[in-house]
Amino acid sequence: MNLELHAVQARHPAAPAGASALRGLSLSLSAGEQVAVIGPSGAGKTTLLQVAAAALKPAAGTLRLDGADAWALRTAALQRLRGRLFLAPQTPPLPPRQRVVTAVLAGRLPAWSLATSLRSLFYPADTGAAHTALERFGLAEKLFSRVDRLSGGERQRVGLARALLSPATLWLVDEPLSALDPTRAVQAVTALKAMARERGATVMVTMHQVDMALAHFDRIVGLRDGRLAFDLPTAQVSREHLLQLYAEHEDELTGPAAAQPADMTPTPVVMHCR
Template sequence: MNIDLHAVYARHPAAPSGTSALRGVSLALRAGEQVALIGPSGAGKTTLLQVAAAALKPSRGQLLLEAVDPWSLRTAALQRLRGRLFMAPQTPPLPPRQRVITAVLAGRLPAWSLATSLRSLFYPVDIAGAHAALERFDLAEKLFARVDRLSGGERQRVGLARALLAPATLWLIDEPLSALDPTRSEQAISTVTEVARERGITLMATMHQVDTALAHFDRIVGLRDGAVAFDLPTAQVSRDHLARLYAQHEAELHGGAPVESALPPDAPQPAVMHCR
């Protein structure tokens, strides 16, 4: 799915009136492209995902999905369009008494009829599909467990497994690794990017793990204060780009820390080449 944002302003619903989380953001993703959004907390990353998901209407500017303004559509058409994308929040909204298999199969809902959806609540329609999706995240043994018996990291991986079953051509994933240890993080992001690449799915993910973003995404967009600080192929993102991106935030936290100390601790060291 193609995404185009043109000079978008948007306010987070919880923000004070008149405060914009996004300020004139212009961004374009072509079908099958994978982009990581990085930046300090409060930079507008989650708000940008909500705008791209047609869940939050811009106060100014325009969002186009496949060259269509979703906010110009009638309700039924807008719902069909939303059925073609998958939004994974940082904390998946999983009912605590629900079985994991039911939570994962919820990814299929946009493609199912009402009758199939209701039947699957009592007799899961695609057990094999749910098992295969969970297996990619090393959670197959949790297939029939209750959600309230899972750890926070397991719930996060269940939310990602749901994406594998969704009939979506756009994945919008918010902080997918926040509750995962390094080993699980590597497994999860590798699975998400590999499956998206295999299926030609457009992927936009927000991340605080800078080194992981640089290792798994071909394009990095840095957000700061609701605006695009840089939009570059990963190979062109330098230590200076990252230092400037996080400098203002770190200075505010630490009372004017120098730029060098603003670089995230997991950012890669620059490669030094000596030519003769």
């Protein structure tokens, strides 16, 4: 799916009136692209995903998905369009007493009839597919566990596994690695990208882990104060770009970008004893 945002201005629902999270933002993704969005806290990353998912109507500007102006569509057409989108929040909204198999199969709800959806609550429609999706994230043994028995990182991976069963062609994933250790983080982002390639899905992922974004994505979008700071191939993202992006937020930088450059090595202090 192609995504185009033009001069979008939007406010996060929890923000005070008049406070814009996105300020005249323009951005486009071609079908099948995989893009990481980085930036300091409060940059507008989550709001960007909500707008792209047609879940939050912008105050100004346009959202086009495969050429269609999303908010100019009639209600039924907009609902059908949303069925082609998958938005994964940082904290998946999983009912605590639900079985993992049911939570994962919920990814198929946009493609199911009401009767199939209700029946699957009691008799899961395709446990094999759910097992395969969980296996990609190292959670196959949790298939029939209850959600409230999972750790935070396991819940996050269950939320990602939903994408693999979704009919969506645009995946919008918010901070998918925040509760994962480094090994699980690599496994999760690798699985997500591989499955998106197999499906031909477009992917936009917001990430706090700058080093992971640089290591696993070919295109990086830098967002600061609701504005586009840069949009570059990963190979062209310099340390200077990152330092400017995270100015006054250097503690949020991770990996080599946060390291002190060689020419700034502190001068050793020579002490003379008497």
